[in-house]
Amino acid sequence: MVNGIVATDLKEALIVRAQGNYTPYGGGTDLMIKSDRNARYLFLHKVPEMKRIVEDDRYIRIGSSCTFTEVLQNPRIPQLLKEAVSQIAAPAIRNLGTIGGNIGNGSAKADSALIFFVSDSLLRLASVRGERVLPIKDFYLGRKKLALSEDELIVEVLMPKKGLDNYYYKKIGARDALAISRVSFAALLEISEGIIRNCATAFGAVTEVVFRRPDFDALLIGKTLEEAKHQKDSYLAAYEKALVPIQGRISAEYRKVVCMNLLKDFLEKNGI
Amino acid sequence: MRDTGISFILNGEKVTYEGKANDRLLDVLREHFHLTGVKCGCKEGECGSCSVLLDGQLANSCMVAMGRVQDSEVTTIEGYSKTERFKVLDRAYAAVSAVQCGYCIPGMVLASECILSANPHPTEEEIRIGISGNLCRCTGYNAIVKAIKIASEEGNGLW
Numbered sequence: 001m002v003n004g005i006v007a008t009d010l011k012e013a014l015i016v017r018a019q020g021n022y023t024p025y026g027g028g029t030d031l032m033i034k035s036d037r038n039a040r041y042l043f044l045h046k047v048p049e050m051k052r053i054v055e056d057d058r059y060i061r062i063g064s065s066c067t068f069t070e071v072l073q074n075p076r077i078p079q080l081l082k083e084a085v086s087q088i089a090a091p092a093i094r095n096l097g098t099i100g101g102n103i104g105n106g107s108a109k110a111d112s113a114l115i116f117f118v119s120d121s122l123l124r125l126a127s128v129r130g131e132r133v134l135p136i137k138d139f140y141l142g143r144k145k146l147a148l149s150e151d152e153l154i155v156e157v158l159m160p161k162k163g164l165d166n167y168y169y170k171k172i173g174a175r176d177a178l179a180i181s182r183v184s185f186a187a188l189l190e191i192s193e194g195i196i197r198n199c200a201t202a203f204g205a206v207t208e209v210v211f212r213r214p215d216f217d218a219l220l221i222g223k224t225l226e227e228a229k230h231q232k233d234s235y236l237a238a239y240e241k242a243l244v245p246i247q248g249r250i251s252a253e254y255r256k257v258v259c260m261n262l263l264k265d266f267l268e269k270n271g272i
Numbered sequence: 273m274r275d276t277g278i279s280f281i282l283n284g285e286k287v288t289y290e291g292k293a294n295d296r297l298l299d300v301l302r303e304h305f306h307l308t309g310v311k312c313g314c315k316e317g318e319c320g321s322c323s324v325l326l327d328g329q330l331a332n333s334c335m336v337a338m339g340r341v342q343d344s345e346v347t348t349i350e351g352y353s354k355t356e357r358f359k360v361l362d363r364a365y366a367a368v369s370a371v372q373c374g375y376c377i378p379g380m381v382l383a384s385e386c387i388l389s390a391n392p393h394p395t396e397e398e399i400r401i402g403i404s405g406n407l408c409r410c411t412g413y414n415a416i417v418k419a420i421k422i423a424s425e426e427g428n429g430l431w
Contacts, residue, residue, distance in 0.1 A: 001278055002338030004293020025337065032296065032335040033316045039294040069276045090328040090405025091386065093317050103317070177404035180320055 004041045010049040010126065010155065016042050018128045018151040027067060028102025029093050048156055053077065059122075059158040064100025068112075071099065080119070080167040081159070084111045084186065090177045094146040100154045103136070108143040108211075109181045111171060113140075114204035117212045118186040127151040133158065140209040163198050165191045168266040173257055181205040183255050185262040189270050194224050201263065206245040206255050213242065216235065220272070228272045239263060273331045280341045283307075283351025293339030300338055301348060309349035309378045313407070320406030323379035324348050333407070349378035355357040357385060357430050360397050364422040372410035379406045384420045392431040 005022065007013035016022055022042035025031060029040075044050055053074045056130035060076055066083045071077050072094070088094060088102075088111050102110045103123070114215045115121075116136045124133050127149060137156075139147050148154070168187040173179025183202035190197045199220045203211040216238045245255035278286040282305065289300060290340035298315070301307045301324070315334045320334040325347040352358050362382050364370075367399045371377050380403060387394050387402035394402065400413075408416065425431070 001276065001339060001342070002292045004337065006339055006342055025340070027335075028337055028340060029317055029332075029335045035294065035296060037294070040295055041337055041339055043293075043337075045340065089317070090320070091383070091402060092320060092323055092332045092405045093335070095326070096331055096335060137395040161402060175399075214422070 003039065005048055005233075006043040008046050008076045010047055010153075013042060013047050013050075013153060014128045014151070014204055016128060017153055020150055023105065024100075024153055026036075026098035026104065027093075027096035028101075029089070029097040030101060030105050036079060038085055044100070044153070045098075050153075050234070052156075055161065058194070060139060060161055061124075062099055062157045062159060064098060064103070064154045064156055066099050068094035068097050068099075071112075077160070078161075080164050080166045080169060080186070080188075081112065081115050082197065083167075083182075084115045084171070087176075088109065093178075095216060099157060103139070104146070104148070104154055106115040106140065106146050108140075108207060108209050109184075109205040111181060111204065112185060114170075114184050114202055114210055116157055116159065116170045117210040118200045118202040118208075119159055119164060120200065123163045124158060125152045126155045127153070131155070133244050136145055137210075137212055146162060162189050162265050163188060166190060167272075168269065170262055170265075185259065185266070189266075191225070191270075196220050196223050196225070196228055200264070203243070203262075206243065206259060208246065211243060213238075215216060217244075225271050232272055233263070235267075236260070236263065278338050278342045278359055280343060280362070283347055289338055290342075291338065292336060295338045296334060297324070297336040297338060297341055297346070298333040301304075301333060301346075304329075306343060307312070307348045307350050311375055311378060313375070316405070317405075318381065320379045320403075321376050323382045323406065325352070325385070327380055328389070330383055331350040334363065340411070347382075348383060352382060352385065357388075357427060360427040361385070361419070361423045364419040365416070367422060368415045368418045370415040370419040372413060376408040380408065380416055384423065387420060388424055388427065394420070395417040 022040045025043045026040040040269040044065045050063040052063045102112045172183040199217040219231045219235045245252040277290040279288045301310045311321035313321035317332045319337045324333045383403045
């Protein structure tokens, strides 16, 4: 095969990746838009280690070559991720596009990446030198800038299993199908015995990387709903001050208003 | 890793493509295999007019590199139109005048096949989701949705 190699196991994929002149090819749905005539692709759809969805006692482990359709069809996948993935593009693209490609593309508009941010998921990266596990927030360094070495591949996403049931998710786009997010928001709130045990919020498509501030969410954690109501103003004020959306095809002002509305709606829906 | 061609099944026949792995399936189907039922609308996955079946699943051929196709099965409208299922869809589309200019129709028909093979009796909502990646500038979609509904009723046992 000229200009491409179809890897059939992880070891082979990593050896080819280490040669340095092949671009990892997940589903192709981003890569092929700006396809370069001289591109050389490392095809990853036949690497069994990257096609699995399994779970251990703490994580659901999603192989990076799993397509969005495979994620939607798998009973192990939490509803929050399914909801976000079901709104990505349209069936034909969901049949091709992969979780690893969505993350590896380095965009803050990646709808599955937002869910991995809000759930504090980890990424397992591998190279011929060995492997490492990295929180997703440490993987994104800036727009299209990733903490991925030239010889590394994203092998799987480790998504925590607990605390995902009470979620809030909204994607704002120009239409239903095939829309790129203009603003997306995901949040988790875990309450037991009247106490907020966890609160996690994340905004996609508004800043260079997904906006996630656990230090703000900490204002609500450990509080009762009543106490959280008293913290609400300072919580919203912290976001109001820190969230500075980028100006793109749509205005920064519009994005900001939508973000704050979504945040307030999430709190109100949960009685805060 | 010898430089051999890319072999795959195209409309039921084994073929080998001797070009590059980064070539676009859409271009190869049209220009090399002369299957011009596969239309090029946008080349960025927005319109669905280049839809084919890749291992039975709907795929935009503009977003598929040839290396991805190795050992897979590709069906275009030319191959699909020889099936009994096509005849049912063909009659249903004609019955409600669901075809106007026709440019989107090869993709629409293959999307219809995927809707019905996943669920022989889809709801209107499921039909609309199934064709949500296929743009049509003429019909306003209602006639197409109706045609798929008719095919699901008349294609008893075929899907």
